[in-house]
Amino acid sequence: QNGACKTVLAGSIAKSLLAEVQEGLKTIDRPPRLYGFLANKDPAARMYADWTAKTCKENGFDFILKEVEREDLEDEIRSANNDDDADGMIVYYPVFDSTRDRTLQWTVNMYKDVEGLSPQLISNMYQNIRFLDPPTNLKKSILPCTPLAVIKILEHLHIYNTFLDYGKRLFGRRITVINRSEVVGRPLAALLANDGAEVYSVDVTGVQHFSRGSGLRNQKHEVRDMEGWGLEQCLPISEVVISGVPGDKYKVPTNLIREGAVCINFSSEKNFNPDVKEKASIYVPAIGKVTIVILLRNLLRIVQNRPSTNAP
Ligand code: NAD
Known part of the structure; x- marks a missing residue:
């Protein structure tokens, strides 16, 4: 079929x-x-x-x-x-x-x-400062490769809505990121939230919510802990699921994934079961080449x- x-x-x-x-x-x-x-x-x-x-x-x-x-x-x-x-x-x-x-x-x-990975570049990223030469704003700050690769994939898949203004193109999107490492998961959650998304950042210690607030009123994202939350709460409401858990044991539970979600794996192992294709609208099994x-x-x-x- x-x-x-x-x-x-x-x-x-x-x-x-x-x-x-x-x-x-x-x-x-x-x-x-x-x-x-x-x-x-x-x-x-x-x-x-x-x-x-x-x-x-x-x-x-x-x-x-x-x-x-x-x-x-x-x-x-x-x-x-x-x-x-x-x-x-x-x-x-x-x-x-x-x-x-x-x-x-x-x-x-x-x-x-x-x-x-330089301190100034990382600080710019978290603070949503996009240029190295304000106020001229001709020189874009450099972003970490793997998080930026995921963003470019989301742009390619039209998850970024280009009808909206630059910097707000994920407004209205809910995205779960499973992994909150300092090199990939946390910067990725921050970048997505800075672009307007509501992000559920999941790791072994629990769930955090990254967002610029109602109507994107804040210039940069804020983070709060989601007490008592797990994948059961995040996945059914997320249009995009991005997973990067190391090791071959971990699998995102397909039954919790929202119908028609976009699923992206950046782990070197397969975090999604083959039956993800029965739920997802788009599945990206790996991102290394990007x-x-x-x-x-x-x-x-x-x-x-x-x-x-x-x-x-
Ligand atoms: P890491 O070990 O630093 O971080 C792993 C993260 O996953 C942590 O936040 C941890 O809490 C979380 N995690 C582990 N088990 C979990 C579980 N059961 N539920 C929820 N969260 C869980 O690893 P990393 O450096 O972030 O790399 C992660 C994976 O991404 C690796 O497989 C690595 O090879 C891959 N990677 C891919 C690229 C690429 O471009 N494709 C680049 C860098 C890393």
Whole structure:
């Protein structure tokens, strides 16, 4: 039986974003160059690095992989900060797999940070400050890759209503995000709420509600704890369900998902059961390919944001 659900693969969304990136490349005079720092033996990190290299090569970006000892990494980052040859850099985490990794994130110059993890960029994101150069507002702040990938997917699927003004295009949408990690789930919930959505952010400790309030009266989102709430309360009222729980055990209960919901999985494992297609209107089983394109898009934006005095 052919259900009504459309399965949308990340590759097809990545392709349309790449076309936009290609247009942007025409406006600059040399290929942007990305340094990738690999200082661990994690096979997932190696795969991500290989994948970055391949995507860069296929799309006219320069990628230089720097394999370094982890004790040397901080100095390496500092020297790349001052190296005109590197337009941007990415560090493959985890390096120390402790809070020490945060020191590495803080060492990356924010004008070279394609991952959007610098303190100023993170602070801009949570405060809904979208430009680096107010009030001129020509230079957009850089957003973290995976949350931005999810947003670009929602735009592609027309969950963002372009009839509404920029910054309010999710007004009226209710979205559940299962995962509240500092790298993906919490920034994603904040970004969606800043764009006008009501977001239910779910993790092992419970549910939080992210919203700009009635009529979007607040300039940025506010967060409150939803005592006694669980998926039983969130899923039946959510038009969009985004899940990113690590491990292969976790499954979003299909019976709670709202009829016709849009379901997006960003976990490396499958968080949705195959029967999700009997409930969902759109199912996106993985997003990795979009994330890599966002990396290139961020790099391009960094080059375009550069003060003209530093231009080559
Ligand atoms: P993490 O371990 O830091 O965070 C996991 C989050 O899931 C936490 O908020 C935790 O509370 C929550 N969680 C765990 N079990 C839960 C449960 N039963 N119910 C509700 N919430 C639960 O992981 P992370 O770095 O956020 O990565 C999560 C997943 O996303 C991983 O599989 C990772 O590989 C993947 N990932 C994908 C991309 C991509 O671009 N596709 C990028 C980054 C991470």
